[in-house]
Amino acid sequence: MLTNAQRVSYLLDSMLRYREKVKCTNCGSDECTILDRKYVFTRLFECNSCHLYFRHPVERTEVNLKFYQKEYAEKDNITAEVPEPAQLAGLKETKFLKGNKNADRYSQIFQKLLPGKEKISVLDYGSSWGYISWQLIEKGYDVQSFEISKPRADYGNTHLGLNIVTNEEMLRPDVDIFFSSHVIEHHPSIPSMIQLAKKLLKPGGYFIAVSPNGSKAYRERDPFGFHKAWGKVHPNYLNADFYSSIFSNHSFYLGSSPFNIAGIAPLASSVKIKDDLSGEELLAIVKL
Ligand SMILES: [Zn+2]
Incomplete structure (x- = not known):
């Protein structure tokens, strides 16, 4: 949530x-189609080439960095607020069993x-205060x-007692899983995030990203939810068409919440699975 001044x-x-x-903030194409609008001047575009949905005006990297150091505090208590000692x-x-932080x-x-x-070696990328x-x-x-x-x-x-680093140079390579939960929709450069994953993953390691779901099936089921989920704190709106496009040479599984865990298995080469995409989270x- 933003303050009134923000x-x-x-x-x-x-x-x-x-x-x-x-x-387009991902591929640079200027062939884009307007999808949605907020407060007259803020628009959501779809890139006709890579199908990323992104907000315009786009985020400037230095503004983004400042925003995350100081200003960002979501009131839903999922990602950004830190608990009091007793809490x-x-x-x-209870090992985070109850509530919305369970991993x-x-x-x-x-x-x-x-x-x-x-x-299994996992990189928790964009770990916030490390509850996952x-x-x-x-x-x-x-x-x-x-x-x-x-x-x-x-x-x-x-x-x-964690060792959360704030400099990407400190990360060790050869990880099995490059994992991010509610990070990619905030990221100022999706290509650099994917580049980092490629650099740090073992060959055949998994890139896993959970984010708000901009896919058509979700928009059809919940147009209001779709409209609410993009804006200042979410400059990118990830969707199945985008992932299918940028990872067309890779095996992938795309699904939505509640996750169909039973339907997930090791990805063989050249499988492209699109599960139910009508849920709120994508x-x-x-397999990179
Ligand atoms: Zn694009």
Whole structure:
């Protein structure tokens, strides 16, 4: 959620930059189609080439960085707020079983993709204060964590005993899974995020991204939910057409929430699976 001052500055910025050239933030194409609009001046475009949905005016990297250091605090308590000490003690005691931070569904997906593997190495990319990393370590995974926001990384390192790094150069390669939950929709450069995944993954490792779902099936089922989910904090709106396009040379599985864990299996070469895509969250699993 934005404060009123943030909202006003966002609207002013959108108004002043309304006439800026519309250009896809992923592939650079200027052939784009308008899909939706908010507050008159803020528009959602689809790139006709790679099918990314993106907000215009687009995010500027330096603004993005500042926003995540200080200003970003979602009121839904899923990603960005940090708990009070007593609350945290309770969460650790119950291993985050209750509430919206439970990571069991992710661990189940990892097990389905790499059955029988002893110590699966996972990079939790955009880990916030590390509640998912912590649970994965408890479950026996070999975990690295990266977070852009220093205050959140510090919190996780101090209170959960983690080693969250804020510099991508510090990350070790040869990971089995490059995992991100609600990160790619905020990212100022999807190509650089995917490039990093390619650099750090073992050959045949999995890129897994969970995000709001911009796919057509979700928009048809819940037009209001679709409209609400893009904007200032979500400049990219991921969807099945985009992933199918950019990963056309890879095996992938695309699904949505609630995740069909039973339907997930190791991806053989050249399989392209599109499961039910009408749920609120999009799940992309790509073998890189
Ligand atoms: Zn594009």
